[in-house]
Amino acid sequence: MNWDWEIVNDFMPSFWDGVLVTLQALVLGSLIAFGLGLVWAMAQRAPFAWVRWPVTALTEFVRNTPLLVQLFFLYYVVPEWGPSMSALTTGIIGLGLHYSTYTAEVYRAGIDGVPVGQWEAATALSLPRVRTWVAVILPQAIRRVVPALGNYVIAMLKDSPMIAVIGAMEMLGEAENFSNTTFTTEAYTIVGIAFLVIAYPASLLIRVLERRLALTS
C-alpha cells in the first residue's frame, strides 16, 4: 500500500469541513439527547397516565427502530406534511431524538437510584414538586449518571457517519466523496484516526468528571 502525503494534503480542506459537521452533529445532538431524555424520564414518572403512556410508546418506538430508518423518515417523509429542514439539521435532530430514548433510560435509573428517604424528606419539608425535582432529586440523579451519559456521547460520535446518507457531509462522507473521485484510500485512514482523536480525550474527560462528581455524594 502506498501512502501519498500529497493526497492527504489535497483532502484537508474537505476533511476540515467534515470535522466541523461531525462536531456540530455531536455537540448539538448530545444537547438534544440530554434535554429530551430528561423530559422523557420525568414524563414517565408523571402522576397522569395520559402523559406517561404516549411518552412510553414514543420512546419504545424510537429505541426499537434503526437510526438509519429514522433519518430517512425525518428527511424524506416528514417534509411531505411538515417542515423541511437541511440535511445537517435533520441529522442533528435524528441523532438527538434517537439517543434521547437511551439517555431517558439512564436518567430513569439515576432517578430510581435516589433513596426514597430523599423524597420523604422533601415531602416532610413541604417542598413544592418542582423544587423537589430541581434542588433535590435531579442534582443527585444526574451526578450518578454522568459517566453513562458520556458513554452515549461516544456512541453517538460513532453513529454520526449515518447522517451522511441523507447528505450531511460529516468526516466519513467527505472521505468517501474524496476517495471515490480521486481513486485513493488515504482519506479513510485519516478519518479513522480523527474519530479516535475525538473519542479518546472525550472518554478521559468522562472519567475525570466521574471522579470529581463522586466526591461529594
Added chain:
Amino acid sequence: MPSPAENPENVKKTQDTESAEPTVADTSADSADSADSAECRAAGSELVRFDKVTKRFGDVTVLDQLDFRVETGKHVTLIGPSGSGKTTILRLLMTLLTPEEGTIKVDGQYLTHEERDGKLVKPGERHVREVRKKIGMVFQHFNLFPNMRVLRNVMEAPVHVLGLSKDEAEERAKELVELVGLTEHLDKYPSQLSGGQQQRVAIARALAMRPQVLLLDEVTSALDPELVAGVLDVLRDIALSTDITMLVVTHEMSFARDISDAVLMFDKGKIIESGSPEKIFSEPEHDRTKEFLSTVL
C-alpha cells in the same frame, strides 16, 4: 379550607358523620392521670387527632380503628414492639402514607379529608400542603440532602416553602445550627459529618419550618452508641425549653421518661395502655407492657 374559627363546627361534623364513636373526652388521654390530662386541657386544644384510623399493608392491618389524640404542647412517646404501628402513625401524620379508613386532623384541620359542601372528600394538594406545614419530622436515617451544605439543608424549605428572604432564612438557620451545636460545620456537606452530627442537622432543618408538632421517628436507632447521647441531649433541651408539641417513637426509655408528658403503649395496632411515664415505667398494668419493658429496660 376551614379556618381555625370554624373548628368547633368541624369537630361536630366528624362526630355526626362518624356517628356513635366515643367522643373527645373519653379515650387515651384521660385513661390514667387526671392531673396530667386536666393540665392538657388547660394548656389548650388538641393538636393531633386520629379518629378510627385503619391502615393496612396488603392483608396486614397495621393500625386498627385507632383513636388517639395529642394536646398542644405535650410530648407524647409511643412505645411498643416493632411492627406495632408506632412509626406508621408518624408516617400517616407526615402524609407519607394514607389511611384506608378514618380521619386525621391537625390543629382542627383535616389532613386526610377535606370538607367541601358539608361532605368529606379527598383533599386537594394545596390543602394538604397547608396542613402539612404545621408538622416537622426527623427520620431514623436523617435523610439530609447530600448535595447541599449544612446551611442550605436548613435554609432550603424556609426560603422555598415559607417564602423567607435569603437573609432571614440564613439567620434562622444559623441560630438553629448553633442550637444543635454545629456552628463550625455550617459549610460542610452531610457526608463530612458523623451520623450524630447529621441527625442534629436534620433536627435543625425540621425546626427551621417552625412546625407546631415535631415527629421523631427512632432518631437514634441508626447511630453508633457513642453518638446517641449528643442527639438526645439536643432533643431534651428542645423539649424542655420550647413549647413545641412532640410525638416520639423511641427505644430510649430513659429519654422517654425525661421528656414525656404521656407514654402510649402499642401492640398490634392498638393502644393497650397509656399514662404518665412514671406510671407506665414503674407500675404498668398490662401484661404486654410489662413484658415489653422487661426486654428494653
